[in-house]
Amino acid sequence: MQQVTLEQVKQMASDARQAIWDLAKQNGREPKIYLHWSAGHYGQFFNDYHLNIDKDGTIYASTDDLSAVLAHTYMRNSGAVGISLACAFGANTSDLGAEPPTPAQIEAMAQVINAVADGLWLTIDKEHVMTHGEAADNEDGLQASDAYGPKSTCERWDLEFLGTKESPVYNPYATDGTRGGDVLRGKANWYRKQEG
Secondary structure: OEEEOHHHHHHHHHHHHHHHHHHHHHOOOOOEEEEEEOOEOOOOOOOOOOEEEOOOOOEEEOOOOOOOOOOOOOOOOOOEEEEEEOOEOOOEOOEOOOOOOOHHHHHHHHHHHHHHHHHHOOOOOOOOEEEHHHHHOOOOOOOOOOOOOOOOOOOOOOOOOOOOOOOOOOOOOOOOOOOHHHHHHHHHHHHHHHOO
């Protein structure tokens, strides 16, 4: 793992752009960015994800090549970049546990989404940027596998919600009924607009 800046992330995406697009085309689609939480501890990073974001928003790369096919999203790894928050140990669908996503992680993830999307020349929308929960339920229309997300079996529901008002880990970025993917894409698009 190496610590990287947003500028380095954008350059890494730019450097891998052609290879990622080629891999995605081989699968009959455009590139994807998949958003995860590790279900591990703060400060615990996994090589399954291209980029890992710690509790304070620090970004770590597990590889120098964002086109490397890593095991982050079932049946969707080729031509895709996996980004994970190092958090959510012990989380369940009614309680995000003692290590929920932090505001710093959420802001950093939105900025990383923007940097990767800029480097890959992608629109920041659900067709190109999805949480693992959204991808698990094939919400982009691709039937990559049988559904296994929050709308079906709930095996993977990463970032489906970031907190609720009733939760002791309430996160001001998500309100009741607001899905985590919508919040993250919205914030990433806000950062994109700030660049002019």
